[in-house]
Amino acid sequence: MTQAIKGAALEIVDLTKSFGPQTILQDLQLSIAAGEFVAIVGRSGCGKSTLLRLIAGLERPTRGGILINGEPVQQLSSHVRMMFQDSRLLLWKRVLENVGLGLRGDWEPKAMWALEQVGLADRAHDWIAVLSGGQRQRVALARALVSQPRLLLLDEPLGALDALTRIEMQRLIETLWQEQQFTTLLITHDVEEAVALADRVILLESGTIALDLTIPLSRPRNRGDVAYASLIKSLLERLLNHDSRSISRSPNRTFSYSG
Amino acid sequence: MYHRFKQRPLEQLLPWAVPVLLIVIWQVCAQIGWLSSRVLPAPTAVIQAAIQLASTGELVRNVYVSAVRALIGFAIGGVIGFAFGLLNGTFRVFEQLFDTSIQMLRNIPHLALIPLVILWFGIGDQGRIFLVAIGVLFPIYINTFHGIRTVDQGLLEMGRVYGLRPWELFWQIILPSALPSILVGVRFALGIMWLTLIVAETIAADSGIGYMAMNAREFLQTDVVVFSILLYALLGKLADAIARLLEARLLQWHPSYQTT
Numbered sequence: 001m002t003q004a005i006k007g008a009a010l011e012i013v014d015l016t017k018s019f020g021p022q023t024i025l026q027d028l029q030l031s032i033a034a035g036e037f038v039a040i041v042g043r044s045g046c047g048k049s050t051l052l053r054l055i056a057g058l059e060r061p062t063r064g065g066i067l068i069n070g071e072p073v074q075q076l077s078s079h080v081r082m083m084f085q086d087s088r089l090l091l092w093k094r095v096l097e098n099v100g101l102g103l104r105g106d107w108e109p110k111a112m113w114a115l116e117q118v119g120l121a122d123r124a125h126d127w128i129a130v131l132s133g134g135q136r137q138r139v140a141l142a143r144a145l146v147s148q149p150r151l152l153l154l155d156e157p158l159g160a161l162d163a164l165t166r167i168e169m170q171r172l173i174e175t176l177w178q179e180q181q182f183t184t185l186l187i188t189h190d191v192e193e194a195v196a197l198a199d200r201v202i203l204l205e206s207g208t209i210a211l212d213l214t215i216p217l218s219r220p221r222n223r224g225d226v227a228y229a230s231l232i233k234s235l236l237e238r239l240l241n242h243d244s245r246s247i248s249r250s251p252n253r254t255f256s257y258s259g
Numbered sequence: 260m261y262h263r264f265k266q267r268p269l270e271q272l273l274p275w276a277v278p279v280l281l282i283v284i285w286q287v288c289a290q291i292g293w294l295s296s297r298v299l300p301a302p303t304a305v306i307q308a309a310i311q312l313a314s315t316g317e318l319v320r321n322v323y324v325s326a327v328r329a330l331i332g333f334a335i336g337g338v339i340g341f342a343f344g345l346l347n348g349t350f351r352v353f354e355q356l357f358d359t360s361i362q363m364l365r366n367i368p369h370l371a372l373i374p375l376v377i378l379w380f381g382i383g384d385q386g387r388i389f390l391v392a393i394g395v396l397f398p399i400y401i402n403t404f405h406g407i408r409t410v411d412q413g414l415l416e417m418g419r420v421y422g423l424r425p426w427e428l429f430w431q432i433i434l435p436s437a438l439p440s441i442l443v444g445v446r447f448a449l450g451i452m453w454l455t456l457i458v459a460e461t462i463a464a465d466s467g468i469g470y471m472a473m474n475a476r477e478f479l480q481t482d483v484v485v486f487s488i489l490l491y492a493l494l495g496k497l498a499d500a501i502a503r504l505l506e507a508r509l510l511q512w513h514p515s516y517q518t519t
Contacts, residue, residue, distance in 0.1 A: 056420060078422055088417040092435040092512040101431070102421040129514040143421070 007035035007183035008150035014064035017050055024050045026207040039186045039198035046204045048187045052153050056082050081149035085156040087136040089128045096124040099142045114146035134165035154186040170196055191235045196221055300482040308482035325467040332391025333452050340396040344403025369393045370458055382463035394455040395448040402444025406437030442506050449498040457491055
């Protein structure tokens with residue numbers, strides 16, 4: 001059951017998405033190799049969540065397209081699983097039934113296997129209401145992994161967790177990704193999390209890719225490492241500086257154009 | 260629920276002190292003749308009346324007749340209210356088609372229909388069942404509708420991402436998350452069910468608890484009248500207890516029903 005699953009390659013071509021007059025994503029080009037771990041960072045409202053929803057098939061692009069293993073995304077696919085910031089577990093089902101949601105046939109051994117992967121096998125028959133926030137996200141992770149997806153989409157899944165639990169979850173996700181080799185796309189606003197986990201960090205700014213940075217650090221990554229710290233620092237500066245420039249520049253612009 | 264286990268015996272008995280005292284005072288007043296038995300017969304007389312009614316089989320027959328009317332009316336009204344709640348909550352078209360009409364009908368006090376109902380159905384069972392059904396329909400409709408409408412859209416989206424079919428979305432996500440609200444409607448409806456039946460049986464009936472009370476009034480049997488009123492209180496309490504049991508059973512997962 002634990003045999004390696006081939007990850008899916010992702011190809012995004014000229015992707016544009018607009019809601020009415022507002023353009024969220026503009027001619028986005030991105031290709032992600034099978035089994036790669038890519039983090040997308042950006043300020044809120046930069047379009048990163050929309051991008052993930054497009055890849056999941058929850059939204060239709062205005063122009064352009066997305067190919068998963070060469071096949072265009074038309075609708076929701078069983079090879080793609082998504083994990084949300086709020087765990088979105090069903091309170092009226094026990095842990096095991098939540099993990100097995102949507103599985104057909106003999107689902108219980110599979111769900112149990114997935115629970116073992118996240119270290120919660122002993123909580124299989126508990127109600128969701130008695131679990132802590134971190135445990136709930138682990139159940140949500142098990143639910144995402146149970147169907148052995150080839151592409152895992154993580155929409156800020158650790159945003160609401162405390163610092164220690166977050167580091168634990170990051171390690172768990174990294175380990176499972178290494179074992180099962182699914183392609184992973186992580187959305188986060190935490191630059192450190194992106195550098196800790198990803199092969200590549202992509203900076204999304206007002207609907208376009210502003211930076212595509214390969215993280216050359218070997219795994220397991222050492223958070224005390226100098227190279228690690230300087231990467232985080234330069235990424236953060238890039239994020240903040242660009243923003244402060246655009247703020248200070250905009251009034252000038254108005255003056256020069258109106259004058 | 261939980262704190263009740265920690266109470267000491269004395270604290271558990273305390274709530275019953277006032278009712279017991281009142282009954283004792285009532286008994287004493289009746290015995291020394293301060294209370295005419297025309298106004299209020301002694302508690303012992305009420306108990307005697309109960310035993311007498313039970314021994315002739317009259318009691319069982321009337322309770323049975325009333326309970327059957329109540330349940331049939333509840334079933335009919337409940338099913339119709341639930342069905343409209345589901346349809347209107349799920350499909351926008353049905354809501355636009357029916358909701359305004361239902362809201363208009365809801366604001367008519369259903370007991371105001373009694374003269375019309377007697378004209379339509381005479382004093383037969385259909386009329387009473389009709390009234391109970393109308394009374395029960397609206398609380399169940401409103402709470403079902405509200406429960407379905409307030410389902411978390413995030414959960415529905417998750418269900419679609421995880422490959423649930425529309426029918427599975429309904430059974431596994433929509434219905435369970437609407438259930439707490441639906442059960443509130445059921446409890447409301449049970450109260451209205453008894454109220455409606457009492458009024459309907461008192462005005463026009465030839466059997467049932469209400470008939471028993473009205474019949475006794477004509478013969479000035481105050482003890483039977485008082486007993487009939489107590490009987491309604493008991494049956495109402497029983498219905499509420501069953502509803503609570505149902506909630507505790509069906510909502511085990513809900514944080515407010517968990518004792519551990």
